[in-house]
Amino acid sequence: MSDRKKILEVRGVNAYYEKQVLYDINFTIYENEILGLVGESGCGKTTLSKAILGLGEHTQGEIIHHTSRPQMIFQDPYASLNPVKKIGWILEEPLKLKGGIPKTQRREAVMDILKKVGLDEKIASRLPRELSGGQRQRVSIATALINGSRFIIADEPVSALDVTVQAQIMELLLKLADEFQLSYLFISHDLNVIYQMCDRLIVMKEGRIVEEGSIAQVFNKPQNPYTKQLLELEN
Numbered sequence: 001m002s003d004r005k006k007i008l009e010v011r012g013v014n015a016y017y018e019k020q021v022l023y024d025i026n027f028t029i030y031e032n033e034i035l036g037l038v039g040e041s042g043c044g045k046t047t048l049s050k051a052i053l054g055l056g057e058h059t060q061g062e063i064i065h066h067t068s069r070p071q072m073i074f075q076d077p078y079a080s081l082n083p084v085k086k087i088g089w090i091l092e093e094p095l096k097l098k099g100g101i102p103k104t105q106r107r108e109a110v111m112d113i114l115k116k117v118g119l120d121e122k123i124a125s126r127l128p129r130e131l132s133g134g135q136r137q138r139v140s141i142a143t144a145l146i147n148g149s150r151f152i153i154a155d156e157p158v159s160a161l162d163v164t165v166q167a168q169i170m171e172l173l174l175k176l177a178d179e180f181q182l183s184y185l186f187i188s189h190d191l192n193v194i195y196q197m198c199d200r201l202i203v204m205k206e207g208r209i210v211e212e213g214s215i216a217q218v219f220n221k222p223q224n225p226y227t228k229q230l231l232e233l234e235n
């Protein structure tokens, strides 16, 4: 593991609102690695994502990005897709903001990424509300990737989807990870999903990392009582 290229290093991160909510968080994400992050509501997952994105206001410690900053995928893509813009426009926007890419090339990139995420080109002329939940999540994955970012923070990306669609989106995320050598910080409360998706896992409780290891280590030989409890609840 140690000779692999590092994508992100989080070193000694503390975060505060009225009180401290993150305590001395340390971990590394490597190239083409899917790191799971699990923990109950309020344990600090969102605060940690914000710190990584550079949006944490009262944060101490070091966040070292070895590549571009991550793109986010959320639980509810509907909330993050502009409701009055067509999908083609939404996907083209990051390329426009980047600048210097001619229109025909931008359109080609949109059609290309739609194909990569398993959507028909016709989707480009639709509005977000005309798509299913699974299709919308595919669009938000496409938006995250279109600018060439290879690091994604996926915050409960399949939690709002029904089981069949959930499986399809997980399969897509794994396929894209392989194809583009992506790294994910994959946040989920669902240990089954984590088990299927991730290489390694971090367990957080009340703002602290209480366990870290490979999926096999953590699922077969959990060290921390809290992790054991989570795994028991799952069975």
Ligand SMILES: Nc1ncnc2c1ncn2[C@@H]1O[C@H](COP(=O)(O)OP(=O)(O)OP(=O)(O)O)[C@@H](O)[C@H]1O
Binding pocket: 017, 018, 021, 039, 040, 041, 042, 043, 044, 045, 046, 047, 048
């Ligand atoms: N803007 C804020 N002001 C004050 N306290 C906050 C703020 N945002 C979060 N907190 C507190 O910080 C702690 C961590 O919250 P955070 O949202 O990071 O947890 P989380 O693990 O993402 O929870 P969830 O799974 O419910 O999204 C909680 O105690 C929360 O109440």
